[in-house]
Amino acid sequence: MNKFWNFVKNEEGKRQLFFSGVIAEESWYDDDITPNIFKEELFSDTGDIEIWLNSPGGDCIAASRIYAMLMDYKGDITIKIDGIAASAASVIAMAGTSVQMAPTALMMIHNPFTVAIGDSEEMKKTIDMLSEVKESIINAYEIKTGLNRNDISRLMDAETWMNSNKAIEMGFADLVMEDGKRKNIASNFVFSRRGVSNSLLQKMKVRNADRTNIETLKKRLNLLRR
Known part of the structure; x- marks a missing residue:
């Protein structure tokens, strides 16, 4: 299985987790493969974790499960965005005790999307489903930023791109990574x-x-x- 994450320990013995690439390139719906393996690796040790995040996004369900696992983890989690945290990857970033961005890094939030086929009733069901998915994503953004839900919704509608300074100003990040x-x-x-x-x-x-x-x-x- 090609994993989009990798746990390592640095020279100081500190746990580091690297997210790189599209989230859930392999199926995240098969609990016997992706989610359980990630959970086992996450909870196989204790202590604070430093997460390096560089991802254009991917499957929102995968991001939701990773977010929930990280929120449930007992140690502090420092998120370091060194490239991009877009779409579903931005949801994962919201689980950080501290979210840091490189001066050149980017974060992007937008509305969830999917592909649907069928008659008008199926289309209506798809619209309702996407609305609920959006509300679930807003929950994570709201907890982190403290912004009004309507304001967050408008930012998602507009497909908002944020550099490190703008992300900090709006509450999506906390610090610029020190040089x-x-x-x-x-x-x-x-x-x-x-x-x-x-x-x-x-x-x-x-x-x-x-x-x-x-x-x-x-x-x-x-x-x-x-």
């Missing part, structure tokens, strides 16, 4: 500036001290002349 390298460079730069300033001050003190010594020598020479 450790840039932070270190900035710290070194501040340290260097302080070092230069201290060096200049020290030189000025030495020069002032030299001037004081010269004045003292002049006074002594004048005394000798007398």
